Amino acid sequence: MTAEAREAGAPEDPAADGLRPLHIALLTYKGNPFCGGQGVYVRHLSRELARLGHRVEVIGAQPYPVLDEGYDGLSLTELPSLDLYRQPDPFRTPKRDEYRDWIDALEVATMWTGGFPEPLTFSLRARRHLRARRGEFDVVHDNQTLGYGLLGDVGAPLVTTIHHPITVDRQLELDAAEGWKRRLSVRRWYGFTRMQKRVARRLPSVLTVSGTSQQEIVDHLGVRQDRIHVVHIGADTDLFSPDPSVPVVPGRIVTTSSADVPLKGLVHLVEALAKARTEHPGAHLVVVGKRPAEGPVAQAMERYGLDGAVEFVKGISDEELVDLVRSAQVACVPSLYEGFSLPAAEAMATGTPLLATTGGAIPEVAGRDGETCLAVPPGDSEALAAGLVRLLGDPELRARLGAAGRERVLRHFTWARAAEGTVARYREAIARAGGDTEGRPVPRASGGAEAGDDRLTSLASGVFASPASAGSATGTGDSAHPASAGSAAGVSGGSAVDGDRSASRASGGSPRGVDGSAPLDSGGSTSLASGGSAAPAGAVPAATTDVEGVNSESRATC
Known part of the structure; x- marks a missing residue:
């Protein structure tokens, strides 16, 4: 239906559930569909929601989502960041004319202090964008941004997907870190998880992808269990399907590893390959991901002499990926932890x-x-x-497990099922907010925030002006600690996004709230860099130029 027809009040065709189709804003601060589960989630869920008859507008930052073509109800709105972690110049310092507002300045300041700013800064830009378009969307669906900007009024009921708590990743990296400098770097980088904890506790409706993730969201983030709903995701079973015409390569093992981080367990698979090759000399590994130049995986490959037995492929098409998996005798998921594991379902x-x-x-x-x-x-x-040796040596076992695995995915883990379950949660959220059972929202007055909205988001710092209360974002140990000497860096080496500090002023202007009205520093903010102005190009603080051990491929681009 055209915009003109909607404005004229023309009736819309019902969605697949027989009710009025919804207009959905689907937010993603990282949208790369080829690296990392969040981009894959957005791509496939948005397509299936459109197939069900809904209108989906994906709003995302770099790397921008790649959406499937051919669906009238599916569109992309780009909400650009400064793209500070892009290749080939990650951790770059923007030129002066790239700064657009105080959010950009905050983004750079947080990067300079060793933090990861994008969940916060994307949430602030998204809030401003959504409030300017109040009344256009029936529901806003956030894909694990969990930033302060999404608290309060964003113009429509909010539903949030948390794939798994990033605190799990943080702990695994801390456990693997060697030396105090590396541990300090990890803590600085993951400072944004303090914000995510606070935001998560205030969310009215949380979706997650597994029962395991549901329990860990309760344990790690403190979200009430009755607010969390499991909606399993799945594989594109039309694309990921058997094809006997694709020849199976003897000894081939395939795995997906978006980066050399402890969470993915790739180093253990490389060690296992070395052991398996003593019984199956032809065993070799194809890794869908970037070859690490250094680190545990590179060291293990050199130690065991596996250079010719491990291949890395990157940037392949969906069709090439499917044929690669089909060609393997074994697909392997060696992860120490997964909130769901799309590679397992797809294999x-x-x-x-x-x-x-x-x-x-x-x-x-x-x-x-x-x-x-x-x-x-x-x-x-x-x-x-032992598992590799057993599978490589037993064709009957491979055939039996392969057929049973396919049947399990078809029964339980498809994107069509995921979309249907997600729509049901959208309608519940809309009804709770006062909309009717078909998903029609209560009209809101245009302009202006709800009372207390700007106090809820003392945005850049996570310092809430209101007193701590049951379920509030503040609590024991989370009171405001303004950074001293005008530095954006926080207590104990934390970053500006790290929780208890705020960083505001862009060069030459007073900071404003995300709606352009309330001053940001009303909650006790500090300047973003020494001297309180945005630094010109090249003026990187000497103490923060080296972010030790940060893997920009895994943490920033995926």
């Missing part, structure tokens, strides 16, 4: 036998050991090696 959907760990929610997807997969403990290279 199973092709009929390729799966060897997977029991980390996180992987067993929910992969099923029982010996029935739909082979399952081994996480972080155990000996067990992985």
Whole structure:
């Protein structure tokens, strides 16, 4: 239906559930559909929502989402950041004329102090954008931004997906960190998780992808269990499907690893490959991801002499990825933890036998050991090696597990099912906000924020002006600690996004609230850099130029 027809009040065709179709704003601060689960989620969920008859506007920052074509109700709105982690110049200093407002200045200041600003700064830009378009959307769906800007009124009821708490990633990296400098770097980078905890506790409706993630959101983020709803995601079973015409390459093992981080367990798989090659000399590994130039995986490959036995592929098309998985004798998910594991579901959907760990929610997807997969403990290279040897040497077992895995995915884990479950939660959220059961929102007056809205988001710092109360974002240990000497860096080496400080002023102007009205520093903000102005190009503070150990590929571009 055209915009003119909607404005004229012409009736719309019903959606697949027989009710009025919804206009959905789907937010994603990172949209890369080829690297990392969040981009994949946005791409496939948006397509299936459009197939159900809804209008979906994806609002995202760099790397921008790539959406499937051919759906009238599906569109992309670009909400650009400064793209500070882009290749080939990650951690760059923008030129003076790139600064547009105080949010840009905050983004740079947080990067300079070793933090990751994008969840916060995207949320601030999204809030401004959504409030300017009040009344256009029936529901706003945030894909794990969990930034302060999304608290309060964003012009429509808010539903949030949390794939898994990023505090899990943080702890795994801290456990693997060597030396106090590396641990300090990890803590600075993951400073945004303090904000995410506070925001998560205030959310009225949270979706997650597995029962394991649901429990960890309760345990790590303090969200009430009755606010969290499990909606399983899945594989594109039309694309990821068996094809007997694709030849299987003897000894081939395929895995997906978006980066060399402890969470993915790739180093354990490399060690397992070395052991498996003693019995199957032709065994070799193809990794969908970027080859690490250094770090644990590179060191393990050199130590075991595996240079010719491990291949990395990056930037391949969907069709090439599917054929690669089809060509493998074994698909492997060696992760220490997954909130769901799309690679497991996609491999199973092709009929390729799966060897997977029991980390996180992987067993929910992969099923029982010996029935739909082979399952081994996480972080155990000996067990992985035994699984590889067993599968590579038993064609009957491979055939049985491959067929059973495909059947399991078709029954439980498809994007069509995910979209239907998500729409049901949208309608519940709209009804709670006062809309009717078909999803029609209560009209709101244009302009202006709800009372207390700007106090809720003392935006850049996470310092809430209102007193702590039950379920509030502030609490014991979270009171305001303005940074001293006008520095954006916070207590204990934290970044400006790290929780208890705020960083405001862009050069030459007074900071404003995200709606252009309330001054940001009303909640006790500090200047963004020494001297209180945005620094010119090249003026990187000497103490913050080296962000030790930060993997820009994994944390910034995926």
